[in-house]
Amino acid sequence: MxxxxxxxxxxxxxxxxxxxxxxxxxxxxxxxxxxxxxxxxxxxxxxxxxxxxxDPYGRLANLPVAVVNQDKPATAQGRTVNAGTDFVNKLLAQNEFDWHQVDERTAQRGLADGDYYLVVTVPSTFSTDLVSGQTPDPVRAHIQVRRNDANGFVIGSITNTAQSKIEEAVDQSAVQSYFEVVFDNLSTIKSGLDDAADGSKQLDDGLASAHTASGKIATGAANLASGATDLQTGAKSLSDGLGTAETGADDLSDGLQTMTTKSSDLATGADQVATGTQQLHDKVVPPLTALQKALPQMQKNGTEAGDALNDIADTATGSSASISNDLDHADAELAQLQKQHPELADDPAFQRLSNRVDSASDRAGTIADAAQSNAELISTITTDAQQAGDDLSDSLADSKKNINDLNNGAHDVASGAHALNTAIGSASTGADSLATGVTTAANGASDLYAGATTLSDGADSLKTGTHDLDSALGRLSTGASTLHDQLAAAAKKVPAITPDQQDSAAQVLSSPAKVDMHVDNPATYYGRGLAPMFFSIALWVFGISAFLIIRPVVGRTLAGRANPVARYLGSWLPAGLLATIGGYLAISTVWLFLGLDPVRPLALYGLTALGAVAFSAIAHLLRTALGTPGSALLLVWLILQLASAGGTYPPAVLPRFFSAIHPYMPMSYLIDAFRVTISGGETAHLVQDVIVLASIAVVALALGAWVLIRKQRLSMRDLHPPLA
Incomplete structure (x- = not known):
């Protein structure tokens, strides 16, 4: 070995x-x-x-932001400026955020509830303030931006980006609105100057025309003087000629005397003609009148005669009620009677009756034919007579008129002849006086005509020149008036401002709009804004580290026979107490040395205790159930919560996975509650967060008690050495 x-x-x-x-x-x-x-x-x-x-900034289009447009259009230089709507349209077109165009009440409610992270408000005077840059007293337009630090402090760094973009959009709208009106004014000024140039041209043309007209007046005056001289010469010739007119007047007197004798004879003959025409009128007109009156009756009688013959023909034959028809019926009845009584055929009386009926029937037909023929003849005659009567009536009327006209004309001729004779006699009496100066007057009149013609030409020239002068002077006046009006209007388009106003206008136009940021429940400091997230992390990390030295469950706890809930609470209680104490130490230290200064201090300490209880209960449950892997799971869970709880960036700008799990992370509710107690916010949010955290604590402790009961049943796995 x-x-x-x-x-x-x-x-x-x-x-x-x-x-x-x-x-x-x-x-x-x-x-x-x-x-x-x-x-x-x-x-x-x-x-x-x-x-x-x-890349949270790359997902700003998912960040819900409310925009409220209260702007009212303004009028500048006759042009309507709707800058508020233009500005909002630019914001919506940029798609920098998830814009929601709402009213003021909805926006403020949404900001308080966390539905919106920003509220951009366009005030009612926005357009008016923007176009004030075209006046001597410009003011800056304002856009109000409001955020709520209770929805997250780091959102402030995002809103700084939004603020710059909003200012850029406002400046674009302002500059566009200003220069649109400026260019309109430039166009108006150009038009006015063009009109002024036209007016000056008209003035120049009018002066030239006036000069030409004045020349015509001078020429006309010279012609008038020449004509006056000719008129004087002609008048002298007329005076000389009147002395020689007497010779011609003797011939006129003799001729008039002869005409007097002849006109007397003419008057006598005219009287004789008038007497004859009167006699003709008296003898011819009465019978013509009588004949004219009788013609209608004669025409009527002819028509009635024809109608009577037609009636006779109809009575004789041709209708159901005629004699011929009756005789035919009688003949038929006789034949029927003979058929019924054959013996009557040999009766002489019956035979005579039958023969007479046949004879009467034949005569009735003959009468009817004759009556019909005569009726047609009379109708033709009547028609011809009617036409002839009409023609004759017209001829008679014309003849009567002609005879009357002839008679009246003859009498008029007689009267005229007498009047002519009387007039010629009167003319003869004054012929001597008239004849005296006829010849001389004719010569003088010729000279007078020539001089008058010259005078008339000169007068016409004078009239034309005067008219041209008047027209030219009128155009001159109109052009001068137009020039004055247009130059005055153009001058009004250019504002006259003082040096101080120039400085103010330059400042306003260089930055025509200002974005005013209003912060609800301000966190003020970066650390104060991040405190809710770090306090929550601290309480969670405590659960990971505490059980490195604290045993989650000791053997006595597993072997005990007391109530499992009480035993489990006893095993958890050390961690819960230490977590609460550690949380209080962290908050107090930050408050004392860093100036946390919470707006709800008592609520903050109560929330800290609740968070410590909930998070330590979760950590105790996982360590009790899983042992050392439970701490590993707590670490992974912490990482997920750091990414999804919204401690830094709002869930709206997080990737879809993290924004989806945000509502299921315990730290999401503790961070939100810490924000309300530290910086301020909706009490309803705090109550909701407290309920959720308390529920988490109760569920975690209950599950821990259940795990404790399960662990009292030993298995072979429990005999293996623990993973240290």
């Missing part, structure tokens, strides 16, 4: 031999699993914790 050991390549005393001997001690499945677990602890701790915190 000794020589075999000595011949081994690795001696017991060497380091390799010692290590190999130690490893050979771990035989069986569980010991080997324990060795593998120990080797994997760095990987488990490092990989899980890093996986949870690898």
């Amino acid at each position: 000794t020589s075999r050991i000595d011949s081994s390549p690795t001696r017991i005393g060497s380091p390799i031999g010692i290590a190999a001997a130690e490893f050979r001690r771990f035989r069986g499945t569980m010991p080997r699993i324990a060795l593998v677990f120990v080797a994997l602890v760095p990987l488990i701790y490092g990989a899980i914790y890093l996986a949870a915190n690898w």
Whole structure:
């Protein structure tokens, strides 16, 4: 045996031999699993914790953030600015967070309950403040951002990123709104200056037109003077010519005397013609009138005669009630009678009656034919008479009118002849006076016409020039007015500000908006914000380390026969007391030396005791049930809780696995409760957390008692040496 050991390549005393001997001690499945677990602890701790915190900023799109838009549109330079809506749309488009557009009440409630980690509020004066940069008195627009440290202090570092992004979005909206209006003003100013240039052009054109018109006025005035001279010359010629007009007037007087004699003879003949036409009218018109009146009655009588003959023909034959029809019926009845009484055929009276009926029937047909023929003849005659009567009536009317016109015309001619004779006599009386200056007046009138023409031309030129001058001066006035108005309007578009206002405007426009951060239940310090997580870690780590020196269950406990719950509580009580004392020492030390200053100190100490009880009960349960592997399980569970409990980053920005297990981690509720007692928050959250932690403690202790009862039944596995 000794020589075999000595011949081994690795001696017991060497380091390799010692290590190999130690490893050979771990035989069986569980010991080997324990060795593998120990080797994997760095990987488990490092990989899980890093996986949870690898890129929380890359998952900010999952962080619920509320945005409240209370902005009211503003008007600047005639343009409506809706900067609040534009800003919110930019935030939503950036997709930096999980934005929820809600009202103010919903946002504040959600922030208090932890449904939202930030609330971004756009005040009602946002648009008004932004466009104030275009006024002499600009002010900065404000965006309000609110967070609640009761939802986690580390969220503050994320909100700093959000704050810068929000300020950037606000500045973009502000600069865009400002420059849109500025460019509108530049366009308006350009338009005004263009109009002013047009007005000045009109002014220049008007002055040129006025100059041209003034030249036309001068020319027209010269022509008017020349025309006036010609008119004076013509008037002198007219005066000279009037003295020689008497010779022509003697001939006119003789001619008028002869016309007086002839017109008297014409008047006598006209009277004779008028007398004859009157006699013709009196003898012809009355019978024509009587004939015209009788024609309608004659036409009516012819029509009635034709209708009567047609009635006679219808009565004689051609209808069911005619004589011919009656005779036919009578003949048929006689034949029927003869058939019934054959002896009547030889009766002379019956034969005569039959012959007369036949003869009457023939005569009725003859009468009907004659009446029908005569009725058609009369109808033709009546139609022709009607047409002739109509034509004759028109001719009679025309003849009467012509005779009346002839008679009236003859009388008018007679009256006119007498009037002509009287007028010629009157004209003869004044012919001497008229004839005196006719010749001279004609010559003078010719000269006067020439001078008047020249005067008229000059007057026209003067009129045209005056009109052009007036129009040009009107355009000049309009152009000057337009130039004044447009330049004044353009000047108003450029604000006049003082040097102090310039400095203020420069500061506002360089940073037109400010994000105001409001923190509910502020943790103030980084350490104070992380205290809930580290206090929770400390209480959990106590459960891992305490049972390195404290036995979870002693033999007396297993062998006892008292109530198992009481025995189990007795075995757990040392760990629970030490955990509570250790928690109080940690909190008191941090408060005393680091300035923890909790807002609810009594609640903090009570919560610390509850956390110590719950976590030590969990650790005691696992060590009692599993032994040393229970501590390993506590370590793995700690790592999972560090990654998922939300002590650093909110569950919303954690990977999906860790955010999914967050509600099932005991540390999640203790961290949340510590935040409420240290920094402040909703009492309802604290009550909920306390209920959950108390339930965990009760369940862990109850399960421990059940495990104790199970362990009182020994098995072969219990005889194996424990894994130390």
